[in-house]
Amino acid sequence: MEHVTLKALASVSHDELATILSGPPAKAAAWVAAAAHNGIVEAQAVYGQYLLDGHGVERNAGEALTWFRHAARRDHPMAMNMLGRCYEHGWGIAACAPVAVYWYRLAAQAGLDWGMYNYASALALGNGIECDRAQALQWFRRAADLGHVKSINFIGSFYEDGWEVDADTSIAFDYYRRAAQGGDFRGQFNYARLLAERGEIDAALGWLRRVPHTATAAFVAKMQAWLAASPVTAFRALAEDVRAAMNLTQESRA
Template sequence: MHARISKNPQAAARWVEAAALNGIVSAQIAWGQMLVDGHGVARDPEAGRRWFDVAAAAGSAEGRNMVGRAFELGWGVAADPARAAGHYRQAAEAGHGWGQFNLATLLLEGRGVPLSRTEALHWYVRAARRGGGEAAAKSATMVGRYLEHGWDRPSRPAAAARWYLRGAEGGDYRGQFDLARLLLERTGRLDLAAPWFTRAVEAGVPAFCRHVGMALRGSPEPTLRQIALRALERAAESGEPEDLRAYGGALAEGLGAIPDAAAAAQFFRRAREAENEARRLAAKGASAVAASSSPASRKRPTALLRAARHALTAAHRARRSITNR
């Protein structure tokens, strides 16, 4: 199912929907996520949440966790961390790794539940010890942070490094970064740390890469400055003006390499274009709001609104016809 959706979501949509309607729980969850994301189908978060409800009602811990995600992130429903925590707890107690991780995160942050680092650690450890998978890797990284920073207990950097290694080997880019940082701080072995920094940058999302780039760009080590340059390049994939400008500045100053004024100018230009486009869209949105609230617009519906009403009436009649059959 995952392969079909990844290869061609539009073509897979009918197949996944049909499987969901036929009671296949994994398809119900996949179809719900496609609706939430608008992946291969028109975006409809409320309908997606309802499919998560269906899977959860069938006894699926993964479905229950996804209902929790809907309440935490406001997918088709008002965001409600307290209700999210209740669903996460049910999934966690059923042994679901992501449910355990998500519940632990709410407990650690005190969102929707009373803050409890001790109970959060309990659930991170349980998720980390479940075996492989992304939830286990991310949970191992969080256990490492408890041990390194001494949250509610004495700091144990050596033990933290072992947990970071579990997270890093499991593919968690934050675990890879934390392991590299701790190795460098404790041993000074750049040859051990640099490969993990590199893996973290290649796996990380743009926002994380921005953090890595800024953290490493001031290093006196040429190897780390080169990694910082690559991190800022990855961050620029976001298309955000500040990321484009930061990477352009790094190219201009020759961070980890020879200065490249021509390439820097291209990124500075892209940053300006992105800012101008953002201003244009903001102005267009403001104009639309002003037009909709003007006295003339309130006197009578526009042709577009009349057409929309006719379409809704026709759709309602069609639904009644289908239901009557």
């Protein structure tokens, strides 16, 4: 890794640093690492993400965890949230849902939309904490007010399923629409489902075709199974297209 001196860090301009960070990943990682080692909390959080993603450096979840912890202990909200994700998913440490919830709660209380979403999800599903859907809905609403599209989608689920509110598919439809338009793949799928229930098959197909572009492989597989079981001919045809794309992806990784 390129050696970046403290003098270089101190003298670099904002525009020069922006150019470095948007340039070759290895060079960006070297500068962020230098800033992290010199105690810059934002850099510590970013370097943790670089290590987790393997951006410009070798992927190392354990070291990423260390840097997230450094920044979280200095009250960096996103680092708190990412530390929670490490504990939830077992990245660099044994998974521990209650500890994940602890960090999500701190991130939420610090005003981070992702922290609110993750804390609310844990409350809604009883993952690492006693299920409390009323409190979960409050946090989802706070995140949604900040424009967090995954939270907007989850609120739609509350209205569709009648959790803590009277079931109302019209309100759910509106929340799913907002989430879909905001780019959330679950929102796109849910919006398409309700469009189909209204008989708007062509509109539903348009949204369903967008889902694989951003969805996880597991979610795409779930959607493909749903499409394949549909009584709608156009949906079953799309299921075949999705399955073929999934097979191509698997072959390219083999």
